[in-house]
Amino acid sequence: MILNQIFTSQRSGNHAPTRAHRTDFQRDFDRIIFSSAFRRLQNKTQVFPLPGSVFVHNRLTHSLEVSSVGRSLGSVAGEFIVDKYKNELTDDALDFYQHNLSNVIAAACLCHDVGNPAFGHSGEDAIASYFERNESDLKSLFSEKEWADLINFEGNANAIRTLTHQQTGKDVGGTQLTYTTLASIAKYPCEAVAKTKGILHRKKFGFFQNEKETFLDIAHVVKMTSESEDPVIFRRHPFVWLVEAADDICYNIIDMEDAHRLGIISTDVTQELFLELIKSENRDIQKVTQKLSEISNANERISYLRAKVINALINKATELYKFNFEKILEGNLDKALLEIFLNENPSLKEIERFSIEHIYGHRSVVEIENAGYNVMYELLDHFIPPVIKNPSERKSYDKKALQLIPQQFCYEDGSLYQKTLGVIDFVSGMTDNFATDLYRKIKGIEIGMTV
Numbered sequence: 098m099i100l101n102q103i104f105t106s107q108r109s110g111n112h113a114p115t116r117a118h119r120t121d122f123q124r125d126f127d128r129i130i131f132s133s134a135f136r137r138l139q140n141k142t143q144v145f146p147l148p149g150s151v152f153v154h155n156r157l158t159h160s161l162e163v164s165s166v167g168r169s170l171g172s173v174a175g176e177f178i179v180d181k182y183k184n185e186l187t188d189d190a191l192d193f194y195q196h197n198l199s200n201v202i203a204a205a206c207l208c209h210d211v212g213n214p215a216f217g218h219s220g221e222d223a224i225a226s227y228f229e230r231n232e233s234d235l236k237s238l239f240s241e242k243e244w245a246d247l248i249n250f251e252g253n254a255n256a257i258r259t260l261t262h263q264q265t266g267k268d269v270g271g272t273q274l275t276y277t278t279l280a281s282i283a284k285y286p287c288e289a290v291a292k293t294k295g296i297l298h299r300k301k302f303g304f305f306q307n308e309k310e311t312f313l314d315i316a317h318v319v320k321m322t323s324e325s326e327d328p329v330i331f332r333r334h335p336f337v338w339l340v341e342a343a344d345d346i347c348y349n350i351i352d353m354e355d356a357h358r359l360g361i362i363s364t365d366v367t368q369e370l371f372l373e374l375i376k377s378e379n380r381d382i383q384k385v386t387q388k389l390s391e392i393s394n395a396n397e398r399i400s401y402l403r404a405k406v407i408n409a410l411i412n413k414a415t416e417l418y419k420f421n422f423e424k425i426l427e428g429n430l431d432k433a434l435l436e437i438f439l440n441e442n443p444s445l446k447e448i449e450r451f452s453i454e455h456i457y458g459h460r461s462v463v464e465i466e467n468a469g470y471n472v473m474y475e476l477l478d479h480f481i482p483p484v485i486k487n488p489s490e491r492k493s494y495d496k497k498a499l500q501l502i503p504q505q506f507c508y509e510d511g512s513l514y515q516k517t518l519g520v521i522d523f524v525s526g527m528t529d530n531f532a533t534d535l536y537r538k539i540k541g542i543e544i545g546m547t548v
Contacts, residue, residue: 098182098185098186098190099320099426100178100182100185100186100190100194100426101185101186101187101189101190102319102320103277103319103320103334103335103336104190104193104197104198104201104277104319105275105276105277105318105319106121106122106275106277107275107276107318108121108270108273108274108275108276109260109261109270109271109272109273109274109276109279109311109315110261110263110268110269110270110271110273120196120197120200121275122197122200122201122204122275122277122278123197123200125200125201125204125274125275125278126164126200126203126204126207128272128273128274129204129207129208129211129272129274130207132208132211132272134208134211134259134260134272134526135157135160135207135208135211136157137526137527137528138155138156138157138160138210138211139155139156139157139158139528140155140528140529140530140531141155141156141157141210141213141214141215141216141217141528141529142155142156142215142216142217142465142469142529154351154352154355156210156213159210159347159348159351160206160207160208160209160210161207162347162351163206163207163209163343163344163347164203164204164206164207164343165203166206166343166346166347166407166411167202167203167205167206167339167340167343168199168200168202168203168206169199169411170202170339170342170343170411170414170415170418171198171199171200171201171202171203171336171339172198172199173411173415174198174202174339174415174418174419175194175195175196175197175198175199176194176195177415177418177419177422178194178198179191179194179195181422198336201275201277201278201281201336202281202336202339202340202343204274204278205278205281205282205336205340206340206343206344208256208260208272208274208278208282209256209282209340209344210252210256211256211259211260212251212252212253212254212255212256212257212258212259212260212525213252213255213256213525214252214255214473214524214525214526214527215469215472215473215525215527215528215529215531215532216465216466216468216469216470216472216473216529216532217465217466217469218466219465219466219467219469219470219473220469220470220473220525221250221251221252222470223469223470223471223472223473223474223477224250224473224477224521224524224525225247225248225249225250225251226470226474227474227477227478227481228244228247228248228250229248232248235247235481235485238485238513239513239514239517240306240514241290242288242289242290242306243306243514245288245289245290246289246305246306247517247521249289249292249301249302250521250525251285251289251301251302251303253282253283253284253285253301253302253303254285254289254301254302254303254304254305254308255305255521255525256282257279257282257283257303257304257305257308257311257312258304258305258307258308258518258522259271259272259522259526260272260274260279261274261279261308261311262307262308262522264505264506264522265504265505265506265507265508266504266505267505276314276315276318276319277319277336279315280315280316280319280321280334280336280337281334281336281337281339281340282337282340283303283304283312283315283331283333283334283337284301284303284333284337284340284341285300285301285302285303286303286304286312286316286321286330286331286332286333286334287302287303287325287328287329287330287331288302288303288304288306288309288328288329288330289302289305290328291325291328291329291330305518306514307514307515307518309329312329313329316331319334321333321334321428322427322428324428331428332427332428332429333425333428334428335425335426335428338418338425338430338433338434339414339418341433341434341435342414342418342433342434342435343414345433345434345435345436346407346410346411346414346435347407349410349435349445349448349449349452350371350403350406350407350410350448351403352452352456352457353367353370353371353403353448353452353456354367354399354400354403356452356455356456356459357395357396357399358396358399359461361455361456361459361461362451362455362456364395364398364399366451367399367402368389368398368399368402370444370447370448370451371399371402371403371405371406372385372386372402373444373447374406374409374442374444374445374448375402375405375406375409376444377442377443377444378409378410378412378413378442385402385405388401389401389402410435410438410445413434413438414434414435414438417434417437417438418434421434421437469529469532472532472533472536473524473532475536475539475540476524476527476532476535476536476539477520477521477524479498479539480498480499480501480502480520480523480524481517481520482495483495483496483498483499484499484502484516484517484519484520485513485516485517488509498539501535501539502519502520502523503523506519506520506522506523507519
């Protein structure tokens with residue numbers, strides 16, 4: 098029975114499972130909470146510029162909320178698996194699905210964004226386009242697969258690297274999470290050259306060449322189905338759909354609430370969009386409207402409706418997970434759970450359409466995307482040329498630039514590809530404020546002593 102084999106306590110870096118009051122999967126959650134990569138999410142843009150006079154979500158608060166939703170999804174999914182397959186599950190599997198699947202999904206949700214650079218998707222675009230725009234000078238220095246990693250830089254692949262890679266001077270295995278949690282964030286389990294191939298026709302990829310052997314080991318241990326060996330393509334692990342659903346539920350709805358708090362969209366419009374979705378999935382709408390009539394504060398009204406919408410979407414996602422479970426177990430479901438719902442529910446489709454037009458296209462969002470793109474591009478342009486030069490050919494200004502890179506990101510004995518990834522690690526790990534401050538200093542916009 099495959100459900101007995103798709104989870105493990107084995108950790109990256111081959112660290113042995115521990116015996117303590119916490120399970121290994123609870124320890125994953127705690128390790129992420131206390132990691133520096135997770136802490137830095139507090140100053141990384143989710144959608145709207147940070148900071149502001151009105152508090153909106155950043156990557157950290159978003160991840161915490163996704164984790165909360167993910168725990169609920171994991172709990173319901175675990176109950177479903179136990180009820181349906183209890184006669185086929187081993188004792189260890191019964192214990193896992195009853196008590197720990199929710200912990201795995203919560204932990205995976207917590208770290209699903211740790212590979213995302215500053216300034217949201219524009220930061221990703223800046224890193225990828227830096228190499229595209231400098232192809233004539235750089236492409237010949239890398240193998241085909243290495244070059245594909247660089248021109249398609251992706252936060253999902255970078256998350257696997259951030260969580261498993263051994264930085265200079267640090268312990269092996271990175272954050273040392275279980276393979277189960279790591280497999281649960283692999284939305285696109287293929288290498289960059291294969292991102293448009295395979296059953297799911299993936300738009301993105303899941304690991305860099307430097308972490309290829311690590312990912313192959315993860316996939317082997319948790320019994321992910323191989324679709325192709327060259328290029329490497331796996332079918333998704335069954336837990337991925339739950340992590341993805343939790344993320345989709347939160348960003349579709351929370352961005353609306355943030356836009357309302359910032360005055361970008363009115364209370365009436367937000368309320369109408371939320372109520373229509375609740376009506377489509379909740380027969381007892383009278384209780385909702387009655388409660389709403391008792392709340393006079395506009396922000397509180399929207400918060401109440403947001404909670405009801407999220408609850409409705411959690412129920413729908415679990416329903417779809419159960420209905421499609423055989424396909425999910427085989428890795429053959431070709432759509433995200435919320436994408437299935439989106440195609441059959443005009444209310445959610447209208448929220449998505451409205452968000453694209455009125456939120457993601459809002460001037461403040463576009464401004465931060467433009468600014469973030471330029472900051473990240475210029476930082477790479479400052480550090481990549483010196484690092485790819487032969488040490489004997491580096492000029493004084495090259496050496497000065499490299500002095501700004503912390504030692505943990507320097508791989509002088511590594512290949513050119515590994516040295517380049519070190520710079521990307523440094524730049525992609527920056528917070529919005531740190532990246533902006535460093536950009537201003539190296540450009541001479543701001544000059545002064547800092548300690």
